[in-house]
Amino acid sequence: MDSSRIDKLLEKYWEGETSLEEEKELKDYFASGEVEARFNSVAPLFNYYKEEANVGLDTFFDERMIAKLEKTETKRKVQKPGRMVELFSNIAKVAAVGLIVIVAGYFIRQEMKKDEIKPYLTDTFDDPQKAFEETKKALELISRNFNKGRKEAKKITTFNEAQEKVKSENQL
Amino acid sequence: MSLEAFKTRVLPVKDKLYRFAFKMLGDSEEAHDTVQEVMIKVWNKRDEMAQLENMEAWCMRITRNLSLDKLKSKKRKLTDSLEDSFEISQGEDLTPYRTVEMDDTMKNIGLMIAALPAKQKQIIQLRDVEGYSYKEIGDIMEIDMSQVKVNLFRARQAVKESILNINSYGLQ
Incomplete structure (x- = not known):
């Protein structure tokens, strides 16, 4: 050349x-x-x-490889029914979760319905006399506590009066 | 894909895969295992393979990725084992199933190429030994063509320089 x-x-x-x-x-x-x-x-x-470029694997590689592939192939075929079972168990899982959600939703709705009933519209007593007594009791309780508070407040007004007096005397 | 088609289309690529894995891993045993794993992977994905335009490059890419994974886990395992890293760089086991004995100069060239940066080493292997096109190399290494060209240029420059060195120091 x-x-x-x-x-x-x-x-x-x-x-x-x-x-x-x-x-x-x-x-x-x-x-x-x-x-x-x-x-x-x-x-x-x-x-x-x-x-x-002439370096290579030994001549028995092909045989070993093919034997290996055939093995994995048969394994796969054996596994096939297992795969179907797996599929069904997956579906069952999804279905179970769906069922739980539906049931929970039903109960939550029931609870919400209960809450919707307005409390001040429901009667607690059947007998008007009894209801009157109860109301009276309640009002008495409130007035008693109210008076207690007022007693304490009176003390404060004495202080105020005293303060006023001191102020006016100082001005004089 | 049937087993017959696999035999005629995939198995013949085995030596190329082996050489590439061997160049990356530096260990014939591991390269052998890698090729087996690649074949099994290809076999399991044989349905997708029908759509591939370049099956060989695809196999090479899988080989490369598997080899990279192995290198990574090897690095983790043997972070400071000097002996093992020596084994990779020593040229004793460089070519296990060689048909013709190499002379010393060729052995030196082999060592020098093995010492190149990983990317350049792989590109030299793919281009100068296996004769792949730039596009195929890009596909295999998952880089673009300009990257392939730049790395090939650098690799060849480095090879040229060290050949001149071998010559001028009378190592031949």
């Missing part, structure tokens, strides 16, 4: 501008055995690449 073409291709190669065909051309040239002495430093590189 024309060695000036190899020069050109090599230059392109180092710049990373060669096409795959051109790279193959280089590899073929350096493997041909008729390499010019000035390429002696570069030739081993291309021969290395060519050699590297």
Whole structure:
């Protein structure tokens, strides 16, 4: 092969501008055995690449691989009914959650209905006499407590009066 | 997708997935496990796969993400275990099922590429070893095309520089 073409291709190669065909051309040239002495430093590189492409797995790999794949395949087939059961159990889970939500919703609605009944409209006593007594009791309780409070408040007014007196005397 | 279709469409990608996972994880055992996990994932999602335009890139993306997850959990587990981190950077276990022995220069190149920043290392692997287009690399790495180009350029510049170094110090 024309060695000036190899020069050109090599230059392109180092710049990373060669096409795959051109790279193959280089590899073929350096493997041909008729390499010019000035390429002696570069030739081993291309021969290395060519050699590297021959590295491979041992010949028994295929058999082992296929045996393995067939094994996983049979496992899968065996598992198929299991998958269906799994699907149903998933559906059952969803259904159970749905049921709980519906039941809970029903009870919550019942509770809300109870709350809607306004408390001051419902009667607590049937007998008006009894109701009157109860009301009286309640009012008495309130008035008793109210009076207690007023007693305490009276003390404060004495203080106020005293303060007023002191003020007026000071002004005099 | 039937098992037959899986055999013809997905299984042939296994070596590419393995190489990518291996480059990221630096451990052939873990890369092997990762590819298995990817295959199982793909198998479980095979119904979605019918709509995919580029299934291979999709598988590569899953591989990348799984590898990243593994790296993360590894970092958590072995924060200060020097021995283990050594194992990653040492080139002894670099290529487990290699057909041809590499010479020292090629081994050195491998070590140098392994020492590149993660993004650049992955892009070199995807472009120069696997021969993916920029768009595919972008899809796999979930970055945009300009990012791919920039990182590829930087990676190639770094590779070029260290090749020149290897040469000028007479390490070849």
